[in-house]
Amino acid sequence: MANDGLSAGAAARRLGVAVTTLRTWHQRYGLGPSRHEPGHHRRYTVEDMVRLQVMQRLTAQGVAPAEAAAWARRSPDPAAPEPNPDSPASFAGAVAPADSDEPVLRAAAAAARESILSLVESGALIPDVRPGDGRAGGGQTIALGPRADPAARGLARAAMRLDAPSMRYILESAVTHRGVISAWNDVMMPVLIGIGERYEATERFVEVEHLLSRSVTEALSIVPRPARDLDPRVLLAAADEEQHTLPLEALAAALAENGVPSRLLGARVPSRALLDAVDRTGPAVVVLWSQLPGTGDVTQLEHLLSLPHPPLVVAAAGPGWPIADLPPLVTPLSGLAEAVRVASAANA
Ligand code: B12
Structure with a gap:
């Protein structure tokens, strides 16, 4: 020029x-x-x-x-x-x-x-998509540690502004360019934990938590799912009365990235329904998520293990389970990467 x-x-x-x-x-x-x-x-x-x-x-x-x-x-x-x-x-x-x-x-x-x-x-560039966004958060922030990823900072700012387009942009970029495990561990999880703490301290910002949850769900759903002719041998479900499902959505997306299909039953799966689903689909792996201590009833796991044809792996995931009281044949999972490894190996 x-x-x-x-x-x-x-x-x-x-x-x-x-x-x-x-x-x-x-x-x-x-x-x-x-x-x-x-x-x-x-x-x-x-x-x-x-x-x-x-x-x-x-x-x-x-x-x-x-x-x-x-x-x-x-x-x-x-x-x-x-x-x-x-x-x-x-x-x-x-x-x-x-x-x-x-x-x-x-x-x-x-x-x-x-x-x-x-x-x-x-997260260095967050567009001011809508005028007046700055007001929406009222200067409030979600506390993240000093070593937080810049994308997590950008996400936290966008979440407090209820700025869905920016949240979506940051989340989809993270999923696309880093992969699901890093996007979850380094970007999504810190902000989710941060907004949880904010809610606990103030009993406010439920609207932020909901919009953030929705945005996380949408971003995880952009990961292409494996071909339809592969029969899913991994079953993912939240425990009875358990409404928290995002970690399972992250697991389904991370497995898909590895070419492993899964069935995600979603929130609040009664024990009877879970047993019926296992009976009908014969999965090699069942991952049951409990976020709250109130939903971590180990009899749900025991019932799975006592089926005539129990899954190869019955895994307990989430902080709601009483780790010391898990039945001996249950596999406890402590993180997303570990869950992907265990489920992929059992699926092979
Ligand atoms: C999003 C959210 C919701 C959403 C869920 C939407 C959805 N589709 O999932 C909605 C709005 C439905 C919700 C509802 C409620 N929630 Co809520 N929620 C959250 C929030 C912000 C994130 C949940 C999440 O995805 N956690 C997963 C990751 C991000 O966090 P983590 O579990 O701490 O991660 C650890 C492990 O689980 C593990 N890990 C992380 N990811 C993965 C993945 C895999 C595969 C594995 C194996 C392990 C693993 O590593 C981490 C370090 O140890 C949390 C905050 C928090 N800290 O979790 C509150 C939180 C769980 N909720 C809480 C509460 C109180 C509620 C309600 C009771 C509120 C109410 N009054 O109605 C209801 C409960 C309804 C029910 N019966 O389930 C409290 C629970 C407190 C407690 N320990 O009892 C929390 C901790 C917020 C807080 N700090 O007060 N919630």
Whole structure:
């Protein structure tokens, strides 16, 4: 690109969009050309082109234009030093001698592409999608430890603002780019535990907990499920009267990522219904989740073990189970990665 920037026509051609689209992005979303010489049309600079690349890429992925523009406006200046040395996004590669032509644009484009996803994922860029969002949380925060992942921080902020699009963006990016186990352990779980503590201390923020739970469910459901001709040999269920299911949803998604299909019965499965399901489907593994001590009744596990054809593995998962009093043949599970290992091995 010449030093004096690109005309609208040239910029549109480079981006592969119509000139009218560029005009719309300028007029509606403020993503216009910034170089202005008196007596000449405005020109698009390298920085403008980086922002437009972000806009183009996000809208192509189905992000609403207003939201995409919010991200694009916050894109770092490619010529500025990288603000966060830990961030994999590096705009340093976009810095080139001022008089260089195509390489600058190519580097800026590549840097923009690389950086969008990592910045979104890191939680460093949270678009202000809706005006007034700042008010919604009333300055309240979800406490996370000092070593919390930046994406978890971004998620906590978005959750307190009841900002579902941003939550969804952060969560889906985490699932897609890190995989389910890390997305759950490093991003979802700390924020869920944090909002639980906030609720316990204040008896407020149930609305935050509900919207966050819903967003987690939606993000976990984007993981493609294994082919339909594979018969699921893993059965996942919450104990009788147990409404907490998110860890099982994470387990189903993590297993799917490993090509292992599962049946997830969901919340509050009465013991009789669980036994009937096992009888009809003959699973190799049953994972029963209890979050609350009140639902961790071990007779549910004993009944499973005394079936004429018991599953190979009967696993107790969740903090509700009395670990010391579990029947000897029950496998206790303490984390998602372990659950994936045990269920995958028994399924093989
Ligand atoms: C989301 C949520 C809900 C949602 C659930 C939505 C859903 N679809 O699952 C809804 C709104 C339904 C809900 C309801 C209630 N909830 Co609730 N909820 C939560 C919250 C925020 C997250 C739950 C979760 O997914 N936990 C899983 C992970 C994130 O947390 P964890 O269990 O502590 O993780 C540990 C282990 O389980 C293990 N682990 C983590 N992930 C995995 C995965 C696998 C596969 C394995 C094996 C292990 C494992 O590692 C962690 C470290 O040890 C928790 C907070 C919390 N700390 O859990 C409160 C929490 C569990 N809820 C609580 C309460 C009080 C309730 C209600 C009674 C509220 C009410 N008054 O109605 C009801 C209970 C209804 C019922 N009978 O079940 C309390 C329970 C306190 C207690 N120990 O008794 C908590 C702890 C909040 C708090 N701090 O006060 N809740």
